[in-house]
Amino acid sequence: MIRPETPQQLAEALRMLAGEHRSIRMGGNFTKDRLGGPTTAAAETLTTAGLRRLLQYEPQDLTVSVEAGMPFAELQRTLAEKGQMLPLDPFTGPGWESATVGGVLGANLSGPRRRLYGTARDMVIGMTFATLEGKLVQTGGMVVKNVAGLDMGKLMIGSFGTLAAITSVNFKVFPVPLFSRTFVMEFPTVSKAFSERDRILKGQLPPAAIDVVNDSRGCRLLVRATGNQQVVDRFSADLAQARSSEGEEESAVWHEVREFTPRFLAANPEGGVAMIRTPLASMGAEMERLKVPCIARAGSGVIYAHYAADPPPTQVHDESGMMKKIKLMFDPENLMNRGRLHGYV
Amino acid sequence: MEAILGPRGYLHSSEDLALYQYDGGIDAALPDLVTFPQSTEEVVALVKLAAEFGMPIVGRGAGTGLSGGGVARAGGVIVSFARMNRILEIDLDNECAVVQPGVVNLDISLAVEADGYFYAPDPSSQKACTIGGNVSENAGGPHTLAYGVTTNHVLGMECVLPDGTVFETGGRSFDTAEGYDLTGLLVGSEGTMVLVTKVIVRLMRKPELVKTMLAIYDRPEDAGATVAEITARAITPVAVEMMDGVLLRMVEEAYHAGYPMDAAAVLLIELEGIREAVEEQVEQIREACMHSRAREVRVARNQAERELLWKGRKNAFGAVGRFAPSSLVQDGVVPRTKIAPALDFILDVARRYDLTISNIFHAGDGNLHPLILFDPRKPGETEKVKRAGDEILQYCIQVGGSITGEHGVGMEKNEMMAHLYSSDSLDAIAGFKKLFDPRCHLNPGKVLPTGHGCLEIRQLPSDLRY
Numbered sequence: 001m002i003r004p005e006t007p008q009q010l011a012e013a014l015r016m017l018a019g020e021h022r023s024i025r026m027g028g029n030f031t032k033d034r035l036g037g038p039t040t041a042a043a044e045t046l047t048t049a050g051l052r053r054l055l056q057y058e059p060q061d062l063t064v065s066v067e068a069g070m071p072f073a074e075l076q077r078t079l080a081e082k083g084q085m086l087p088l089d090p091f092t093g094p095g096w097e098s099a100t101v102g103g104v105l106g107a108n109l110s111g112p113r114r115r116l117y118g119t120a121r122d123m124v125i126g127m128t129f130a131t132l133e134g135k136l137v138q139t140g141g142m143v144v145k146n147v148a149g150l151d152m153g154k155l156m157i158g159s160f161g162t163l164a165a166i167t168s169v170n171f172k173v174f175p176v177p178l179f180s181r182t183f184v185m186e187f188p189t190v191s192k193a194f195s196e197r198d199r200i201l202k203g204q205l206p207p208a209a210i211d212v213v214n215d216s217r218g219c220r221l222l223v224r225a226t227g228n229q230q231v232v233d234r235f236s237a238d239l240a241q242a243r244s245s246e247g248e249e250e251s252a253v254w255h256e257v258r259e260f261t262p263r264f265l266a267a268n269p270e271g272g273v274a275m276i277r278t279p280l281a282s283m284g285a286e287m288e289r290l291k292v293p294c295i296a297r298a299g300s301g302v303i304y305a306h307y308a309a310d311p312p313p314t315q316v317h318d319e320s321g322m323m324k325k326i327k328l329m330f331d332p333e334n335l336m337n338r339g340r341l342h343g344y345v
Numbered sequence: 346m347e348a349i350l351g352p353r354g355y356l357h358s359s360e361d362l363a364l365y366q367y368d369g370g371i372d373a374a375l376p377d378l379v380t381f382p383q384s385t386e387e388v389v390a391l392v393k394l395a396a397e398f399g400m401p402i403v404g405r406g407a408g409t410g411l412s413g414g415g416v417a418r419a420g421g422v423i424v425s426f427a428r429m430n431r432i433l434e435i436d437l438d439n440e441c442a443v444v445q446p447g448v449v450n451l452d453i454s455l456a457v458e459a460d461g462y463f464y465a466p467d468p469s470s471q472k473a474c475t476i477g478g479n480v481s482e483n484a485g486g487p488h489t490l491a492y493g494v495t496t497n498h499v500l501g502m503e504c505v506l507p508d509g510t511v512f513e514t515g516g517r518s519f520d521t522a523e524g525y526d527l528t529g530l531l532v533g534s535e536g537t538m539v540l541v542t543k544v545i546v547r548l549m550r551k552p553e554l555v556k557t558m559l560a561i562y563d564r565p566e567d568a569g570a571t572v573a574e575i576t577a578r579a580i581t582p583v584a585v586e587m588m589d590g591v592l593l594r595m596v597e598e599a600y601h602a603g604y605p606m607d608a609a610a611v612l613l614i615e616l617e618g619i620r621e622a623v624e625e626q627v628e629q630i631r632e633a634c635m636h637s638r639a640r641e642v643r644v645a646r647n648q649a650e651r652e653l654l655w656k657g658r659k660n661a662f663g664a665v666g667r668f669a670p671s672s673l674v675q676d677g678v679v680p681r682t683k684i685a686p687a688l689d690f691i692l693d694v695a696r697r698y699d700l701t702i703s704n705i706f707h708a709g710d711g712n713l714h715p716l717i718l719f720d721p722r723k724p725g726e727t728e729k730v731k732r733a734g735d736e737i738l739q740y741c742i743q744v745g746g747s748i749t750g751e752h753g754v755g756m757e758k759n760e761m762m763a764h765l766y767s768s769d770s771l772d773a774i775a776g777f778k779k780l781f782d783p784r785c786h787l788n789p790g791k792v793l794p795t796g797h798g799c800l801e802i803r804q805l806p807s808d809l810r811y
Contacts, residue, residue: 060573061680061711083579108521121521121529122497135769143678145710145750147483147494147533148758148765149792150774154496154529158521175579201440202461204553205619230621277518281438301439301518316524320512323525325780342523 003050007067007128007136007167010048014165015134017044023335026161028069028100032091032107034265034272036160037314037342048102051167056142059084062173063125063142068102068166075101084173086123087113089254093262102166108158111258112209112224115299117174120157126170127153129163132331136167144172155326160340163330177226180208181235182250183242185221190214193221194284197298201280205235207299211257212283215293222253260295264306272311276303316344346380349390355380365423368410369470369662371673371727372756376403376417383428385503385511385542392540392786393509395422401789402507404536406447406478409470411674412755414482414535418790424540426477432456433543439517440548441500446477446541450484453546462548465492468751469659476544483533485751487658490709491583491617492549494751496532503543504531507786517545530777535753536788538781552617556627557651560612560634561605561641565589568610569685571637572708575614576681580629584615585709586658589688592665592703592716599664602657603650608640612708613658661705662716669701669718675734676752677741681711690740691715698733712750713741735761754792763794771797 004010017024025042028049033039051067052074058064059082066075072090079085089111090104110119117123126140129152139152156166187193193212200207200223209224223242225235236244245253261273278286280301287294293306305311318324327334327345334345346355356362356379366373377400382388395402401421408415417423430447437460442453450471453464467486468474474484480502485494492498501515514527521528531539562568568587575582588596590609597604604611612634616626631642645651657664665672679687688704691713695702701718715737719730738748738761748754748761762771775797781787790798 058680060576060682062576063680118497121526122493137773138766138770141747142745143680143711143747145485145489145494145678145712146747147751148747148749148754149762150777151496151529151533152773154526157526159525206550228622228625230625231619234619234621277520277522279439279517300520302520314523317522318524320510322512322527326525329776329780344524
């Protein structure tokens with residue numbers, strides 16, 4: 001396993017491997033091999049885990065720059081010391097704690113609070129990546145608003161390392177809200193849960209997170225309110241029938257959501273998770289159709305469907321062929337993470 | 346051309362073309378032809394014809410851009426989207442709208458206002474500028490602080506490649522589709538890679554309460570310090586705009602918005618959200634302002650007062666027109682804690698170049714808009730102004746910022762790109778440009794500096810039969 005310690009070393013390693021036409025399995029700590037399609041054997045394995053420095057943290061500017069191999073949890077701890085956070089909430093759980101910043105971006109993981117804060121594409125303000133030509137390419141910068149040049153960082157997010165190796169990432173970060181409360185409601189059917197979701201989304205109170213979970217324990221709607229005390233109180237009045245929690249009890253609710261997929265995969269070695277994207281209005285019907293355990297980001301049009309065996313294949317839509325052209329521009333011999341991105345490239 | 350667009354579908358007389366040589370910036374170039382397609386099919390036919398004659402193709406919305414993005418730098422065909430200006434569908438259940446590129450930004454919000462929704466990016470030109478132009482330049486606005494720029498609100502697009510291929514990206518889901526985020530790559534590509542013929546934008550719920558405040562300062566650095574204080578107190582306004590005294594006086598004379606004539610700077614701060622939360626934040630902001638030595642803090646009491654405060658801000662560029670024949674507005678960005686030193690630097694530039702520079706900043710996110718007033722009829726003046734502007738942008742780069750926060754690079758700042766990015770980074774951008782537009786037909790001479798862009802050869806359209 002090649003484990004570079006600097007971006008320059010990483011770029012050089014890629015250049016050498018490409019020069020020798022050797023296939024490369026590239027990642028951070030390889031916690032997400034069961035997401036994003038199959039992994040295939042490669043001539044060489046390369047990890048970015050050796051690049052783990054905190055490059056710059058400016059709490060007053062609400063910006064941070066880290067190397068790609070820094071564990072995501074470590075970044076969160078650094079931010080928490082200053083009362084700040086990166087509300088991505090990626091999967092976690094046994095075996096997943098070492099997930100790196102680069103890996104979380106490569107797999108485009110996001111979590112319940114995407115309703116309020118968006119996903120990685122909304123939080124990344126700059127990035128550097130190393131190409132198979134041995135170049136270090138910078139995109140964006142260290143300011144929260146920047147439209148100079150193409151936003152190439154967006155292509156790396158969700159690319160499963162099939163184009164280049166992310167070496168460092170700059171984020172805009174957020175203050176931890178002063179108050180937070182979570183409301184859990186149980187429903188006899190999925191459609192009833194989505195009716196309540198509709199009521200909330202069309203109402204005046206903007207939830208930070210709104211998930212529907214449907215599994216062997218039934219169907220539940222989870223709503224998280226964050227902000228100042230008044231926001232939380234208004235939600236409490238609006239959702240008076242719900243079971244509510246704060247503090248550690250609340251954290252446990254969301255931890256369970258974030259651990260759901262990793263635990264399911266651990267328990268089902270032949271299983272897989274499909275990420276189904278659908279417009280908001282069709283989510284309920286789509287989830288009723290799925291006869292497997294599901295978690296829905298009910299305010300963002302994403303359903304995670306958990307199959308104990310034979311998950312349906314994921315289609316990549318690329319009618320224009322531009323995605324394939326982009327892949328070939330970066331990696332003409334298809335050396336990087338062959339099979340990833342659902343075997344498309 | 347007439348076969349494709351009909352007799353009223355294009356302009357070619359020199360007096361007509363002269364109207365299309367500018368945008369809102371200071372660069373100009375004459376196109377050879379201005380066309381007005383009404384459908385994607387007509388756009389396809391147009392780009393194919395232009396390609397046949399090797400003519401550059403330049404997309405254009407309302408011409409309000411501030412970096413020369415819609416100016417036909419190398420001549421050629423301007424594709425105006427003025428007649429593709431319909432809102433095709435409003436889909437509130439899915440919190441989105443499908444629009445043609447010529448739809449005016451504000452018209453989307455007006456169309457959904459009664460149902461309690463809005464489209465978030467709000468450039469100052471929002472009464473005129475179009476979504477197509479917004480997508481090309483990745484436009485922002487005062488509320489970017491809370492909501493982000495255009496790219497954060499585009500869910501999908503229909504695009505036309507310069508060879509006439511039509512393809513779609515994204516869709517109505519809020520998530521990027523499996524595969525590479527082409528929407529994210531193409532928003533902000535400044536018309537150099539595709540023409541955008543349809544846009545799916547995200548709609549958001551209107552907040553329950555909006556409060557607008559005006560904080561008045563005797564010293565500009567105190568206004569800068571307030572921005573840092575607001576961040577330190579973890580208060581999250583949706584807009585924090587700063588205007589210096591020079592600008593204030595011009596705006597006040599033009600619009601009578603109620604700004605104090607003797608102040609050194611003001612901050613215009615907006616808060617949104619649910620009623621009780623906003624009311625509490627108003628008090629928190631007031632404390633932060635007073636802590637940073639504000640002379641006075643006013644809160645707009647009603648919608649009319651709010652609109653008046655914003656009228657002054659959003660029409661500031663127009664107000665400047667009363668005082669100088671021309672002006673150059675820069676769009677540099679600095680880390681938000683560097684607002685005060687940046688202002689000092691700009692004042693120093695004004696002194697050294699003997700120029701009047703007034704300042705209007707999106708202070709909350711560090712986006713500077715120094716307005717350099719000048720008279721282009723004075724020999725050497727335009728060059729001097731450009732040098733002063735470049736010096737300000739160099740400063741932004743030096744303190745870790747950027748040369749553009751929302752206006753785009755265009756033909757105004759493309760040479761500055763070489764100071765911001767390494768040669769390898771510029772080559773990567775050029776690689777994408779070549780992939781989408783191998784023959785360099787789309788908006789040549791933009792974004793990339795000399796030596797990195799493709800060479801453009803101007804071919805006169807003398808062979809074209811009108």
